[in-house]
Amino acid sequence: MITKIIKLNEKKFRIDEIKIAVETIVKGGLVAFPTETVYGLGANVFNAKAIEKIYEVKGRPKDNPFIAHIADKKDVYRLASEIPEKAEGLMKKFWPGPLTLIFKKSKIVPDVTTAGLSTVAIRMPDNKIALALIRESKVPIAAPSANLAGKPSPTSAEHVIHDLYGKIEVIIDAGKTKIGVESTVLDITTDPPTLLRPGGVTLEELGSFLGKVKLHPIVKSEKKIGKVIAKSPGMKYKHYAPEAELTVIKGKTIAVREKIQELANEYKTLGKRVGVMTTSKYDYDADVVKFVGRDLKTIAKNLFKTFREFDKEKVDVIIAESVKTSGMGLAIMNRLKKASGYNIVKT
Numbered sequence: 596m597i598t599k600i601i602k603l604n605e606k607k608f609r610i611d612e613i614k615i616a617v618e619t620i621v622k623g624g625l626v627a628f629p630t631e632t633v634y635g636l637g638a639n640v641f642n643a644k645a646i647e648k649i650y651e652v653k654g655r656p657k658d659n660p661f662i663a664h665i666a667d668k669k670d671v672y673r674l675a676s677e678i679p680e681k682a683e684g685l686m687k688k689f690w691p692g693p694l695t696l697i698f699k700k701s702k703i704v705p706d707v708t709t710a711g712l713s714t715v716a717i718r719m720p721d722n723k724i725a726l727a728l729i730r731e732s733k734v735p736i737a738a739p740s741a742n743l744a745g746k747p748s749p750t751s752a753e754h755v756i757h758d759l760y761g762k763i764e765v766i767i768d769a770g771k772t773k774i775g776v777e778s779t780v781l782d783i784t785t786d787p788p789t790l791l792r793p794g795g796v797t798l799e800e801l802g803s804f805l806g807k808v809k810l811h812p813i814v815k816s817e818k819k820i821g822k823v824i825a826k827s828p829g830m831k832y833k834h835y836a837p838e839a840e841l842t843v844i845k846g847k848t849i850a851v852r853e854k855i856q857e858l859a860n861e862y863k864t865l866g867k868r869v870g871v872m873t874t875s876k877y878d879y880d881a882d883v884v885k886f887v888g889r890d891l892k893t894i895a896k897n898l899f900k901t902f903r904e905f906d907k908e909k910v911d912v913i914i915a916e917s918v919k920t921s922g923m924g925l926a927i928m929n930r931l932k933k934a935s936g937y938n939i940v941k942t
């Protein structure tokens with residue numbers, strides 16, 4: 596398949612420039628498009644065949660459902676069968692934006708979209724191209740992140756091209772995404788609501804708006820949790836992972852630096868090519884040292900890109916400094932935990 600790449604500027608693009616992308620969605624094809632979090636791989640939410648193709652192309656396990664992306668709040672009333680009172684306020688406050696809400700699903704949503712669950716995930720992305728694509732296609736767009744299953748989510752079109760070129764009809768290239776980690780997934784079918792995946796909207800923001808938010812055990816967990824209690828099916832898989840084995844080091848700054856250098860030296864004597872990811876530009880002695888950013892927002896924005904850069908450098912192992920778990924730090928640590936397969940060392 597020849598993949599068409601459409602280069603656009605979110606601030607000044609014309610609707611006719613997305614015509615091919617719109618036609619592709621309408622005809623049941625796949626379009627990778629930018630959102631404020633990461634790039635999505637989209638298909639018509641109601642087209643079961645198109646949705647099947649997303650699973651195939653990504654190599655995604657069939658029990659992991661997709662988020663329905665909408666451009667108009669009215670669509671919530673079509674896709675969901677029950678709208679809890681809290682939903683209105685949440686939508687008003689956080690949409691468009693990086694918050695995905697879980698509702699009881701209505702009958703019009705095909706089972707493949709929700710992987711057979713009785714619930715549906717919905718969000719309104721904060722990106723003009725994404726919103727225009729949804730509006731012009733006249734259907735909600737189901738979209739997981741536009742990467743191969745298990746790989747880091749794409750934060751630029753280059754990453755999508757790397758993973759999916761030749762496998763999908765269209766890739767819209769609008770440069771780097773703003774946030775860099777995926778949306779926060781909040782289950783509002785429970786009372787209080789349950790945070791299933793930390794992301795672009797912080798727990799603190801949700802807490803001050805809702806009063807009370809439950810953390811799903813897996814969000815807090817330091818270990819892998821089994822199938823039974825993994826409520827968001829995606830929670831149980833190794834995710835976001837670079838090729839190299841990743842180790843995360845937690846603790847006080849000086850102890851962390853010492854431990855990282857000690858590990859780097861050990862790996863080196865084993866003949867491994869060592870990468871270190873730092874948030875402080877500390878001068879580690881390793882084959883590849885990458886500065887991911889100092890503040891949490893910058894780290895979130897650069898995290899997946901940095902994983903992919905380490906892969907390009909063909910390191911065998913990556914040792915990363917951890918971050919605090921407040922604000923965006925909760926999402927960053929969640930991605931580091933999963934990418935490392937919970938390989939976290941405390942000093």
Ligand code: TXA
Nearest residue numbers: 632634635660661714715716739740777778827828829
């Ligand atoms: O920021 C994002 O959310 C990006 C952009 C493209 O919007 N999308 C994204 O999709 O990250 P994906 O498929 O990579 O992750 C969606 C997560 C998965 O962990 C999935 O299990 C969960 O949402 N999910 C989807 N539907 C669900 C449902 N009905 N109940 C619980 N979790 C659900």
Ligand code: MG
Nearest residue numbers: 739740741748
């Ligand atoms: Mg994903």
